[in-house]
Amino acid sequence: MLKLIFLFLLATQIITANAYAAGDPVAGKQKSQTCAACHGVDGNSTNPAWPKLAGQHESYIIKQLEDFKAGHRENAQMSPMAANLSQQDIQDLAAFYSSQRRRPAGTEPELLDLGEKIYRAGNLEANVPACMACHGPTGLGNPAAKYPLLSGQHSTYLELQLNNFREDIRTNDINEVMRRVVDRMSDEEIKAVSAYLQGLRSTW
Numbered sequence: 001m002l003k004l005i006f007l008f009l010l011a012t013q014i015i016t017a018n019a020y021a022a023g024d025p026v027a028g029k030q031k032s033q034t035c036a037a038c039h040g041v042d043g044n045s046t047n048p049a050w051p052k053l054a055g056q057h058e059s060y061i062i063k064q065l066e067d068f069k070a071g072h073r074e075n076a077q078m079s080p081m082a083a084n085l086s087q088q089d090i091q092d093l094a095a096f097y098s099s100q101r102r103r104p105a106g107t108e109p110e111l112l113d114l115g116e117k118i119y120r121a122g123n124l125e126a127n128v129p130a131c132m133a134c135h136g137p138t139g140l141g142n143p144a145a146k147y148p149l150l151s152g153q154h155s156t157y158l159e160l161q162l163n164n165f166r167e168d169i170r171t172n173d174i175n176e177v178m179r180r181v182v183d184r185m186s187d188e189e190i191k192a193v194s195a196y197l198q199g200l201r202s203t204w
């Protein structure tokens with residue numbers, strides 16, 4: 001009998017956990033109208049300083065919206081947008097954007113060699129780790145670890161974020177993981193790896 005009760009409790013727990021985790025992409029689309037002005041109707045922004053959200057991992061989007069809302073990540077344009085979102089809004093918006101298809105982009109060919117080298121092998125002398133180790137060989141990231149999808153993202157936005165991590169303007173990376181990565185990167189390396197990533201394609 002005790003065993004049965006335990007099983008029942010376990011089952012209800014699993015059901016509630018699922019209900020909580022599930023965002024509704026249809027509701028998310030409706031809630032995304034204010035976001036569309038900057039991030040595009042389908043999450044493919046046109047202004048290169050505003051990130052594409054299309055195809056981004058749900059888990060990563062949720063973390064970023066929670067961080068903006070709590071003030072762990074700050075931006076004059078974005079922080080007020082997250083301030084009034086409920087937990088359900090956050091889940092729904094994340095479900096919507098992650099279900100959208102990322103639009104590919106071209107890039108500047110002259111930066112590609114250095115960019116690819118940094119991405120795939122890092123810079124041994126300066127102790128910069130390979131980005132690929134966490135963000136994957138094609139920039140897909142890792143939803144379970146909340147490593148963001150980077151391929152096809154605007155290079156302007158990526159460069160801005162890498163600089164923000166380096167200058168301690170963005171400090172919401174757990175265990176300072178990104179701040180340690182960019183610490184010893186040169187401006188040229190940051191520019192090159194950002195250009196490489198904009199042109200990189202994954203199976204979005």
Ligand code: HEC
Nearest residue numbers: 034035037038049050051061064065074075077078081093
């Ligand atoms: C006025 C323009 C604007 C609007 C409207 C806006 N955003 Fe943003 N958003 C930004 C900017 C700019 C950033 C980058 C902030 C930074 O540099 O740290 C951003 C970043 C984000 C990020 C982080 C992406 C990443 O790759 O880390 C998410 C998620 C996001 N916005 C979701 C939303 C949602 C959801 C809405 C609507 C509720 C919204 N935004 C409305 C401008 C906007």
Ligand code: HEC
Nearest residue numbers: 129130131133134147148158161172173174177178181193
């Ligand atoms: C040890 C794992 C790890 C390595 C190595 C790593 N990253 Fe990251 N990266 C992360 C994590 C985790 C985040 C998300 C931080 C957060 O929660 O805001 C991130 C976030 C980013 C972002 C912000 C994306 C966005 O949408 O705002 C960029 C850009 C980035 N990484 C580029 C790089 C580059 C370029 C390299 C190599 C020079 C690299 N990363 C190496 C783990 C890593």
